[in-house]
Amino acid sequence: MIMLRKFRTTLVGYSFIFPAIVLVAIFLLYPIGFVIYISFHKWGILGTPEFVGLKNYVTIFHDPRFWRAVLNTGYYMVLAVPAQIGLGLLLAMLVNRKGIAGRSLFRTIYFIPLSISFVAAGIIFQWILTATPIEGFASHLFGQIGIPFPKWETSDSNWAMVAIALMNTWKSAGYAMVIYLAGLQGINRDYYEAAAIDGARSEWHLFRYITWPLLAPTTFLLVISTVIFTVRGFEPIFVMTQGGPAGATTTLVYYLYERFPNTMGVSSAAATFLLVAILLLTLAQFLASRRAESYY
Secondary structure, eight states, rough: OOHHHHHHHHHHHHHHHHHHHHHHHIIIIHHHHHHHHTTTEEEESSEEEOOOHHHHHHHHOOOHHHHHHHHHHHHHHHHHHHHHHHHHHHHHHHHHHHTTTTTTHHHHHHHHHHHHHHHHHHHHHHHHHSSSSSSSSHHHHHHHTOOOOOOOOTHHHHHHHHHHHHHHHHHHHHHHHHHHHHHHHTTTTHHHHHHHHTOOOHHHHHHIIIIOOOOOOOOHHHHHHHHHHTTTOOOOOOOOTTOSSSSOOHHHHHHHHTTTTOHHHHHHHHHHHHHHHHHHHHHHHHHHHHHHHHOO
């Protein structure tokens, strides 16, 4: 009788999550499986897929543009992810401090960019940072003080990715701020009181030995989500640079976009490579997080 009751309870529970499982299977698992399947075939959308084995993977691994896209993706991630997380943590600690007037207003202001689409944000930053042919706000401001502004959108490829990362940081730091703010407010104040009794009154020491270790799970969540959002970002590059100048901002996702119309199998192979890379990065970050937690 008890076993039957447990079975019914379990069945009821699974019946509630069944619609979500179906949606995940249809809109997430099936597309991923289909992309992996197509990566082993030659297919131009029309007609029947032709099995070619690992030929598509050999093609991308011998394509210099693919490896440059991989390097560009890594460079973009190194620029954007630490900046977003660092700025989000700084903003969260500022708005979490007691005694600051208008804290709710500041939280709203910092969060507003997150509600703007990447297309709109890209257009705004393109206008702000444009050096040619129409002088943008930042270019004009730097010109007034005699500092030449880099022509990142046409010739100065070293600054093109920096401009995109700057826009991404401005737009996405609010997300990190909200997550960190929840983590900060979840820390028991008794830890700080005990540290004060033991003589730890420096803000840096409180942050170093209490706040930062207790934010480790929050940081792990943010690193994973921010890396995924950054690596798969397409709209900023499409709006601001379209992969240029001279391929300096062609990331893996934009490489897929360029190769997709004529070589769907090759694009699927690159997408599968990106999926595996994200999974490996997630695993590495998980292991690093576990090691950090054991250290503290």
